[in-house]
Amino acid sequence: MSVRASSPWERILLLALFAVLAALALFPFYCLLLGSLKPSKELLRLGLNVRLQPDLLSLDNYRFLFSESARKYLFWYRNSVVITVIYTACCLLLSSMVGYGLAVYRFLGRNLIFVAVLFVMMVPVEIIMLPLYKLMISFRMIDTYRGIILPFVVTPLPIFFFRQYASGLPKDFLDAGRIDGCSEYGLFFRIMMPLMAPAFGAMAILQALASWNSFVWPMIVLKTNEMLTLPIGLASLLTPYGNNYDILIAGSVLAIVPILIVFVFFQRYFVSGLTVGGVKG
Amino acid sequence: MKTDAVAASTPTTPSTPMRTNPVRRLLYSRGIAPYVFVLPFVLSFLIFFAYPVFSTVVMSFQEVLPGQTRFIGWDNYRHLWNDSFFTALRNNTRYTFWTLLILIPLPLVLAVFLNSKAMRWSGFFRSALFIPSLTSVVVAGTIFRLVFGQTDVAVMNMLRHAFGFETINWLAKSSTGMLVLVVLATWRYAGVNLIYFLSGLQSIPSDLYESAEIDGANKWNKFWRITVPLLKPVTIYVVTISIYGGYAMFTESFMLWSGNHSPNDIGLTMLGYIYREGIEKNELGFGSAIGLALLAFLLAVNVVQLKFFGLFKKEED
CATH class of the missing domain: 1.10.3720.10 (MetI-like)
Structure with a gap:
């Protein structure tokens, strides 16, 4: 009964409040999109503004993005795609293995390893940037894809997530598999992996997003312009001496587009991936 | 080949392990498999976490120059x-x-x-x-x-x-x-x-x-x-x-x-x-x-x- 008790005024007020908030949240995107359609000289002179000026709008910035003079942008885009795909695939495979191992087996050292996972989660990676950088120099991995991917490919959060997920699955399947002659690895690849599909979905999105947007570590590792990833490349366009707004603004729009597409189709995975650390006690 | 490996690893069928080599049998045993699963984390932890943490502690007491490093005590701090x-x-x-x-x-x-x-x-x-x-x-x-x-x-x-x-x-x-x-x-x-x-x-x-x-x-x-x-x-x-x-x-x-x-x-x-x-x-x-x-x-x-x-x-x- 109390469910229906909310007054129409209450409903209208709430809707109005959230309409305003949603508009504020989406407004910067509108500014960016509008800016990307204006001549870059205009942007340099006047900054981002909300005047529509229909006679100024054109797709010239996007055309320029795909022209010969902006070739570096396509390099960055390719680098970002390659790194994100390789990183996400390896990260999911390895961390699901570790998470599964910790969840399903009881073995000597299991608790120690799990504590280590939690410990790594608690120390901010920024603290070890410098020794890692030094390590990358001695491994000759500076300015390579490997150098960006390897140090963080086995990362605690997805391990924790897969462990929690695998712990919640019924173990009867595994015993049944053993009786049918499946090896321990077969159990993982043929039985557990399909069962953990929702966990893979959530982690794939979370890790791909993190990789696509990551900034500090790639900036430290990458040196040559053709090797840069999208965020580093875009950031390199901002210099104290003048900015290449044509590539920067239109390039930023195209950097967001793939994420938005994924978000629209796989929204629920975003939520389940995010809330792993917080709520599960 | 594949089916052979699967069969060999099964602990419940005692006749098969004889046919495979011992390394493989060990790797597929139920006692070792868990360690294979957690190996990626252990390696990554040692190389990309434990060692860097150790080395940053050491470096914080050093003056690190290319080719030569010098112990300088608490000076950095x-x-x-x-x-x-x-x-x-x-x-x-x-x-x-x-x-x-x-x-x-x-x-x-x-x-x-x-x-x-x-x-x-x-x-x-x-x-x-x-x-x-x-x-x-x-x-x-x-x-x-x-x-x-x-x-x-x-x-x-x-x-x-x-x-x-x-x-x-x-x-x-x-x-x-x-x-x-x-x-x-x-x-x-x-x-x-x-x-x-x-x-x-x-x-x-x-x-x-x-x-x-x-x-x-x-x-x-x-x-x-x-x-x-x-x-x-x-x-x-x-x-x-x-x-x-x-x-x-x-x-x-x-x-x-x-x-x-x-x-x-x-x-x-x-x-x-x-x-x-x-x-x-x-x-x-x-x-x-x-x-x-x-x-x-x-x-x-x-x-x-x-x-x-x-x-x-x-x-x-």
């Missing part, structure tokens, strides 16, 4: 007592303070609204508020430095004109620069924290509210007596990651001031300082000392924070 370090620490602390003050209560209240029965289209609004967090800080920073541009027609200056104020250069002063950073953080993270609180709310059993209603509790009582206390685990989590995030803030400042050098270091952060000393000046020893000081500081803050919440709990029981 003594050197920490300087203006840049305190500027960076102050900037991060102010930033963390403001983000905590805004990004805990605001998303919590919004989550309660979104979760209320009177709310329509809550899924749509949740997504709309979450979308900003999908952008990289680079893109977000680009937008905000233009929205807060110093020209007369930049969005925020036009807003000032509407209220009769004049154009200002937002990023030239420490106070307005901090404002831009905090607005950017609010825009990007409000939706994420909202989702944390929403999922916390959904785990609160609704019969608690129902019995409170029977006892005559109003909305205000229910919010303070049921919602807030039961959201405590989520709140602790959000506070913890906000403190870590606040002190690790770097890219935001890097984007707004197009690089690691802002006027009078008004945008200098701890991580920016590590980057400046360690990478730009190649003082790996001193950079390590800054990092470890930051780590010690963060751990101390977190102990205090958890203690605070813990004491809170004792009073309630």
Whole structure:
């Protein structure tokens, strides 16, 4: 009964409040999109503004993005795609293995390893940037894809997530598999992996997003312009001496587009991936 | 080949292991398999975590030069007592303070609204508020430095004109620069924290509210007596990651001031300082000392924070 008790005024007020908030949240995107359609000289002179000026709008910035003079942008885009795909695939495979191992087996050292996972989660990676950088120099991995991917490919959060997920699955399947002659690895690849599909979905999105947007570590590792990833490349366009707004603004729009597409189709995975650390006690 | 391996590994069929080689049999045994599964983590932990942590501790007592390193005792740590370090620490602390003050209560209240029965289209609004967090800080920073541009027609200056104020250069002063950073953080993270609180709310059993209603509790009582206390685990989590995030803030400042050098270091952060000393000046020893000081500081803050919440709990029981 109390469910229906909310007054129409209450409903209208709430809707109005959230309409305003949603508009504020989406407004910067509108500014960016509008800016990307204006001549870059205009942007340099006047900054981002909300005047529509229909006679100024054109797709010239996007055309320029795909022209010969902006070739570096396509390099960055390719680098970002390659790194994100390789990183996400390896990260999911390895961390699901570790998470599964910790969840399903009881073995000597299991608790120690799990504590280590939690410990790594608690120390901010920024603290070890410098020794890692030094390590990358001695491994000759500076300015390579490997150098960006390897140090963080086995990362605690997805391990924790897969462990929690695998712990919640019924173990009867595994015993049944053993009786049918499946090896321990077969159990993982043929039985557990399909069962953990929702966990893979959530982690794939979370890790791909993190990789696509990551900034500090790639900036430290990458040196040559053709090797840069999208965020580093875009950031390199901002210099104290003048900015290449044509590539920067239109390039930023195209950097967001793939994420938005994924978000629209796989929204629920975003939520389940995010809330792993917080709520599960 | 494959079927052979599968058959050989089965511990319940005693006849098959004889046919395979011992290494393979060991690798497939149930005693060893768990170690194979956790091996990626163990390797990564040793190479990319334990060793770097060890080496940063060692380096913090050294002067690291190409080809030669020298043990210099506590000099790097003594050197920490300087203006840049305190500027960076102050900037991060102010930033963390403001983000905590805004990004805990605001998303919590919004989550309660979104979760209320009177709310329509809550899924749509949740997504709309979450979308900003999908952008990289680079893109977000680009937008905000233009929205807060110093020209007369930049969005925020036009807003000032509407209220009769004049154009200002937002990023030239420490106070307005901090404002831009905090607005950017609010825009990007409000939706994420909202989702944390929403999922916390959904785990609160609704019969608690129902019995409170029977006892005559109003909305205000229910919010303070049921919602807030039961959201405590989520709140602790959000506070913890906000403190870590606040002190690790770097890219935001890097984007707004197009690089690691802002006027009078008004945008200098701890991580920016590590980057400046360690990478730009190649003082790996001193950079390590800054990092470890930051780590010690963060751990101390977190102990205090958890203690605070813990004491809170004792009073309630």
